[in-house]
Amino acid sequence: MADEDDGRHEIATRRDSVVIIGGGFAGLHAAKALKRVDVDVYLIDRRNFHLFQPLLYQVATAGLGAEDIAAPLRMVLRGHDNVKTVLGEVEDIDRDRRIVFFDTGKLRYDYLIVAAGMETSYYGNDDWEKLAPGLKTLDDALECRRRILKMFERAEWTDDPELTRGLLTFVVVGAGPTGVEMAGAISEIAHRVMVREFRNIDASKARVILADAEQRVLSAYHEETSERALKDLEEMDVEVRLDQMVQKITAEGVQIGDDFIPAHTVIWAAGVKASPVAEALDTKLDRMGRAIVEPELTLPQDDRVYVIGDLAHFEEDGQVLPGLAPVANQQGKHAARNIRLRLIGEKPRPFKYKDKGQMATLGRASAVAEIWGYRFAGMFAWVLWLFVHLMYLVGFRNRVVVLLNWAYAYIGMRRSGRLILGGPEIPQEEAIPDRALIDVETPIEKVGLIEESEPASGTGGE
């Protein structure tokens, strides 16, 4: 527990203060909904931007740029005079003294809203993190993009067919919505975009494998939806391996069931766990580390602390609500409303989720959606998906840019965001033996990369 006299700067408050931890969907909606309430609102986030996570896979596969799906919190909240944003990482919470401690200061609260979300979980296999990035943050998405693009480049200049196969094999672990979307998008970029631009490799031979220990893809959806998604993925040449555990990930490949698959790119979309901020609350947590909350979204025996969004374990009709953006949005608004009710002396109300359904896109003009008990697939579901995602991007300066980028990518078969930027060393790259590198003095047709007999013009040394 951090000490009150630890030398941290304390931010002075004058009226009742609401401290919100996390500027994701839940925290941001809470802050906005407190606009006309007579309180000082402090929104703390370790990032200075709000991130639209549902489109992370588009950044990871070069369909959109980082700025297209993120917006500075200060900019989003500039019309909210009672909200102050704080860039800081929350480290501890003292509920007895009502203080939040973060890396650069501390804040007293009258009401606390905790919306710190989830993070990637490797289920105890923490050494897999370096080998298989997750897809939870913008840094993750940029790292996935760097790895995918880099392996194509390495394959282009490799003279070893076996190594080329490993470089052009992409394994996505986890066949939930994130994994399904990611596998579909990698297949698309390999088979439709790269295939036109690489000279020495046949990118259409790139192998995309989607693996899951469950018996079907999108296991949280209706069985028919899963079947349709599986069919569409297979039509897109995604190799789906179900009912098989990933047992090992190394720099050389992945052990799925009995098979070891040489693969230099592995993306982890298989699990999440609660942000450690939940532990700092010193309350009852579920198996995933989420805080178990009351119907009003408060902690048991502490009606000044709300936990909302992905970090909350909220049961409705005997079911825990899933980690979805509409749940987070609605809970954010509801927590703000309950605080307003408390301030005017009224009783807070229980939260009731208005189910907006769920959807996942599989690729070009292909998606599945379950809305109000109806199931849709194909082009119609994809248009719906497009509409909903653009609608939720409202407030972002670049909504039009996103639409144009999509049009460019989908109609023109181009991906403009294909920049390989710096980052940590990729362990799989280190495992590539030197002999695989082409000597620039050697004309490339001599190293057997090109199957056709015509010479490659303008490349290689003389």
Ligand SMILES: Cc1cc2nc3c(=O)[nH]c(=O)nc-3n(C[C@H](O)[C@H](O)[C@H](O)COP(=O)(O)OP(=O)(O)OC[C@H]3O[C@@H](n4cnc5c(N)ncnc54)[C@H](O)[C@@H]3O)c2cc1C
């Ligand atoms: C790849 C992906 C695709 C998704 N697709 C969909 C979809 O299609 N449809 C859908 O409905 N849902 C989707 N989701 C789920 C949806 O994004 C989440 O349900 C939603 O983001 C939850 O909102 P939240 O505010 O609870 O948490 P988050 O949005 O995760 O926000 C948490 C915030 O807390 C901050 N934070 C965390 N720890 C600290 C700390 N210690 N100190 C300060 N700040 C901290 C983080 O920086 C972050 O800004 C997807 C999620 C992912 C990862």
